[in-house]
Amino acid sequence: xxxxxxxxxxxxxxxxxxxxxxxxxxxxxxxxxxxxxxxxxxxxxxxxxxxxxxxxxxxxxxxxxxxxxxxxxxxxxxxxxxxxxxxxxxxxxxxxxxxxxxxxxxxxxxxxxxxxxxxxxxxxxxxxxxxxxxxxxxxxxxxxxxxxxxxxxxxxxxxxxxxxxxxxxxxxxxxxxxxxxxxxxxxxxxxxxxxxxxxxxxxxxxxxxxxxxxxxxxxxxxxxxxxxxxxxxxxxxxxxxxxxxxxxxxxxxxxxxxxxxxxxxxxxxxxxxxxxxxxxxxxxxxxxxxxxxxxxxxxxxxxxxxxxxxxxxxxxxxxxxxxxxxxxxxxxxxxxxxxxxxxxxxxxxxxxxxxxxxxxxxx
Ligand code: NAD
Ligand code: DAU
Numbered sequence: 001x002x003x004x005x006x007x008x009x010x011x012x013x014x015x016x017x018x019x020x021x022x023x024x025x026x027x028x029x030x031x032x033x034x035x036x037x038x039x040x041x042x043x044x045x046x047x048x049x050x051x052x053x054x055x056x057x058x059x060x061x062x063x064x065x066x067x068x069x070x071x072x073x074x075x076x077x078x079x080x081x082x083x084x085x086x087x088x089x090x091x092x093x094x095x096x097x098x099x100x101x102x103x104x105x106x107x108x109x110x111x112x113x114x115x116x117x118x119x120x121x122x123x124x125x126x127x128x129x130x131x132x133x134x135x136x137x138x139x140x141x142x143x144x145x146x147x148x149x150x151x152x153x154x155x156x157x158x159x160x161x162x163x164x165x166x167x168x169x170x171x172x173x174x175x176x177x178x179x180x181x182x183x184x185x186x187x188x189x190x191x192x193x194x195x196x197x198x199x200x201x202x203x204x205x206x207x208x209x210x211x212x213x214x215x216x217x218x219x220x221x222x223x224x225x226x227x228x229x230x231x232x233x234x235x236x237x238x239x240x241x242x243x244x245x246x247x248x249x250x251x252x253x254x255x256x257x258x259x260x261x262x263x264x265x266x267x268x269x270x271x272x273x274x275x276x277x278x279x280x281x282x283x284x285x286x287x288x289x290x291x292x293x294x295x296x297x298x299x300x301x302x303x304x305x306x307x308x309x310x311x312x313x314x315x316x317x318x319x320x321x322x323x324x325x326x327x328x329x330x331x332x333x334x335x336x337x338x339x340x341x342x343x344x345x346x347x348x349x350x351x352x353x354x355x356x357x358x359x360x361x362x363x
Contacts, residue, residue, distance in 0.1 A: 003028045005075040007060050007108065008082030010035060012195040013132065013229055015043035017081065020233040022052050030054045030073045032066070034100075037343045038085065042335055043194045060104040063111055070115040077128040077240055078112055080105065083164070086198055087136070088351055090160035091293055101163035102170075105131065109174050116180060130183040130240055131171050135225070135252070136161035137186060140296035147225075147300035148186070150248050157294050168248075181245035185236060188252040188301045191321065192229030193328040197339060198347060200224075200259065201322070204266050205329045206336055211279040214267075215352055218291030220260035223298040227253030228316035228324075238312040249310070252301025255318040265319065269326045289352070 004021065008014040009031035018029050028051070033039045035057050047053040054073070058065045060082045082104060084090065084097045112129050119127060138148040139155030154169075156162040174180040191199075197206040204214050235251045243249060257265075267282035279285060307313045316324075329336065 003030060003073050003075045005030045005032065005069060005073065005078045007032045007078070007080045008039075009033055010039035010041055010043060010055075011081060011085070012038070012043075012192075012199075013190055013232060014081035015040070015194050016192065016229045017079070017233045017236060018044060018053065019046065020230065021237065022047065022050070024237065026052070028052045028054065028073075030056065030069055030075065032056050032058055032060065032069060033082065034059045036084070037347075038196050040194070040196075040339065042338055061099065061107040063107050066108060066111040067114070070111060076123075076126060077130060078108065079130045079132065079236065079240070080108060081132050082108075083132075084160070086196075087158045087160045088198070088292060089347075090158055090163070092350070094159035094163075097159050097163040101160075102166045105167040106170055109170055109180070113174060113178055113180050125181075128181050128183055128240055128243070128245065129171070129174075130185065130236065130243075131167065132236065133168050133184055133186045134161065134164050135186050135188045135250070135299045135301050136296065137165040137168055138299075141223075141298040141300060143298065145298075145300075147252070147302035148250060149302045150186075150250055150305055157296055161296075175246040183239050183243045183245065184248040185239055186248060186250050186301075187232055187235075188225035188227050188299055190227050190229045190232050192325050193332070194335075195229075197336065197344070198351075200262065201266065201325065202329065204263055205270070205326055206340075208267065208270050208279060208282045208285055209274070209277075209329075211285065213287035214263055214282075214285045215287055215289040216259060216263060217289060217295060220263070220288065221258045222295060223256050223258055223300070224262075225252045225300045226255045226257060226262070226318055226321075227251065227314055228321035231314040231316055234315075235306060235312045238310045239306070242310045244309075249306045250301045250303050251306060251312075252303040253314050253316075253318070254301075254303065255314075256298075256300050257318065262322075265322055266326065269323055273326060273330060 010033040156165040175182040
């Protein structure tokens with residue numbers, strides 16, 4: 001394949017994908033990213049001066065800009081990572097999620113459709129619009145429910161999940177109505193390098209290293225299905241290469257853990273990897289706080305379709321992937337310090353209160 005237009009490629013998964021794609025295929029990526037608080041060009045420093053990475057700061061909802069990029073670079077596919085992605089933020093400010101995740105995706109689809117209509121037959125057949133979505137569109141599972149399949153009915157519970165579900169429906173409609181060759185992937189929780197430390201795993205690592213409380217929402221027995229980000233990137237490469245237009249593919253880690261299991265494992269890893277720390281045992285920092293409103297109890301992905309049809313399955317085991325992730329954060333403290341800006345501190349104060357008092361601390 002030739003040039004790709006990637007959106008949101010300066011965020012966590014997007015930047016991992018850009019690095020992975022260029023190293024695996026050697027072909028060019030045009031990376032359109034608005035650089036919100038979550039976008040970080042430091043993730044892509046290793047591509048500085050590399051002509052295969054063309055970065056453009058801009059919004060997917062900016063239709064003239066998207067039109068111009070499509071006309072200029074003639075991409076063989078669009079991969080859309082751009083989104084507001086944090087559930088807690090969607091509870092505080094849902095409007096930004098509707099704008100980026102619904103209006104933005106609509107704008108991108110409209111420009112993609114016009115571009116695709118203008119391609120010749122061979123290029124039209126080869127073109128793909130891959131939209132990166134989430135397992136949260138399926139809602140929540142009980143302890144004994146089977147994992148989400150591609151047939152599970154949508155039942156989004158947070159404003160974030162509802163905005164992602166809306167975009168998925170638009171993808172479906174653009175394929176059904178206009179024949180646009182869409183692909184949708186619904187993935188479980190990712191972890192790994194370059195994840196913004198508002199999300200569970202990097203937040204716990206960063207707080208623990210500073211001796212700050214590790215805020216566990218509610219009882220901490222909520223379950224997520226954890227996937228190493230490198231495995232997600234490989235899955236997207238597979239879907240782009242071999243996925244059938246109009247289909248959706250669930251992507252998961254086969255690795256269900258409660259939040260308490262994740263946090264306890266992280267604490268043990270930190271005890272081992274930072275043995276001289278005055279914060280050992282790091283588990284003493286665990287602090288139960290008020291639960292997230294509408295908190296989904298359990299997610300689990302049935303990834304048999306992508307394994308059966310495209311031959312993808314996750315490679316990383318959870319303990320190994322988590323160890324690599326902790327080591328990455330330990331070795332990239334300068335990256336963490338740069339992220340730790342006014343915007344990050346403002347979010348932490350709004351969400352958790354000033355440590356160590358923590359407004360949300362349970363009595
Ligand atoms: P992220 O928040 O780290 O990055 C999002 C990126 O999108 C940022 O670089 C941001 O600047 C950019 N962006 C936001 N709005 C934009 C707009 N209007 N125009 C252009 N760029 C914009 O998110 P992430 O965790 O890397 O997630 C990437 C995608 O994968 C999202 O669509 C998310 O819903 C989905 N997803 C994430 C996970 C996960 O565990 N993180 C799991 C499944 C699916
Ligand atoms: O399932 C895929 C989704 O995973 C993605 O679509 C989202 O973009 C991504 O943010 C993630 O959503 P979650 O809400 O599952 O991730 P988060 O890291 O915010 O939280 C994971 C779990 O940890 C969840 O049960 C809430 C809990 N949690 C989170 C934070 C930030 C805590 O207990 N304490 C915290 O401080």
